[in-house]
Amino acid sequence: GRTFRALCPFHSEKHPSFFVYLEQQSWHCFGACNTGGDIFSFIMKKEGIDFGEALRLLAQKAGVTIPSRFEQDTGKEERERLYQVDQAAAQYFHNLLLNSPAGEKARSYLDSRGLSPKTIADFQLGFSLNSWDALKQYLMERGYTESELLTAGLVIEAEAGETHDRFRNRLMFPIHDIRGRIVGFGARVLDDSLPKYLNSPQTLVFDKSSCLYGINLAAAAIRQQNLAVIVEGYMDVITAHQNGFNNVVASMGTSVTE
Ligand SMILES: [Zn+2]
Numbered sequence: 001g002r003t004f005r006a007l008c009p010f011h012s013e014k015h016p017s018f019f020v021y022l023e024q025q026s027w028h029c030f031g032a033c034n035t036g037g038d039i040f041s042f043i044m045k046k047e048g049i050d051f052g053e054a055l056r057l058l059a060q061k062a063g064v065t066i067p068s069r070f071e072q073d074t075g076k077e078e079r080e081r082l083y084q085v086d087q088a089a090a091q092y093f094h095n096l097l098l099n100s101p102a103g104e105k106a107r108s109y110l111d112s113r114g115l116s117p118k119t120i121a122d123f124q125l126g127f128s129l130n131s132w133d134a135l136k137q138y139l140m141e142r143g144y145t146e147s148e149l150l151t152a153g154l155v156i157e158a159e160a161g162e163t164h165d166r167f168r169n170r171l172m173f174p175i176h177d178i179r180g181r182i183v184g185f186g187a188r189v190l191d192d193s194l195p196k197y198l199n200s201p202q203t204l205v206f207d208k209s210s211c212l213y214g215i216n217l218a219a220a221a222i223r224q225q226n227l228a229v230i231v232e233g234y235m236d237v238i239t240a241h242q243n244g245f246n247n248v249v250a251s252m253g254t255s256v257t258e
Pocket residue numbers: 008009010011018029030031032033034
């Protein structure tokens with residue numbers, strides 16, 4: 001049968017001892033791991049998740065809907081909607097950073113910090129306009145309700161029930177969970193305004209105390225090296241990754257600064 005040989009993704013090695021058997025759809029590491037399995041055990045080991053999560057992850061990638069007996073928890077649809085609206089907001093902010101005239105000051109700030117276009121794309125950095133309702137209008141035109149935007153913490157309620165964008169005129173840092181879903185945002189001013197940093201509030205999908213910024217990009221390296229480096233700020237994580245230190249994350253538990 002057809003066999004591929006590669007460096008093992010689960011332990012450090014110089015000579016490939018990781019085999020993939022196409023016909024059997026299985027893998028085995030004959031090196032330090034001395035273990036193997038199928039696609040499910042591979043994803044479970046690589047992502048550090050249980051079988052149910054691996055199943056959902058693979059199904060999601062394959063565009064398959066999982067029967068409801070695998071869904072134990074309630075509120076799933078509401079959470080899915082939050083992931084979607086956060087993702088839509090992140091794409092909106094990212095596009096503004098890359099392409100809008102107003103994003104120029106954010107672009108030059110990132111340039112002054114030496115961030116490459118690839119790094120900016122990897123971390124999906126963005127820019128929010130100096131507007132009270134640009135994001136709100138954009139998302140509502142795409143079918144999200146004001147109530148959903150409030151629940152996601154993307155707008156805040158002001159006097160007399162009026163809502164407006166929470167993040168204005170800021171560099172935007174989408175915060176991902178380990179599965180790469182956006183759960184919230186950090187936002188930094190580009191001038192001397194206060195507060196310097198503003199985060200999403202706690203939501204159904206965002207709990208600062210259990211969040212590690214950069215974990216979606218760092219998880220594999222952390223497992224491979226069996227070592228996580230925890231730093232204080234978003235920019236520290238991003239700069240570390242750009243320089244090849246991929247096991248670096250930031251704790252969100254305390255206020256994130258530079
Ligand atoms: Zn191995």
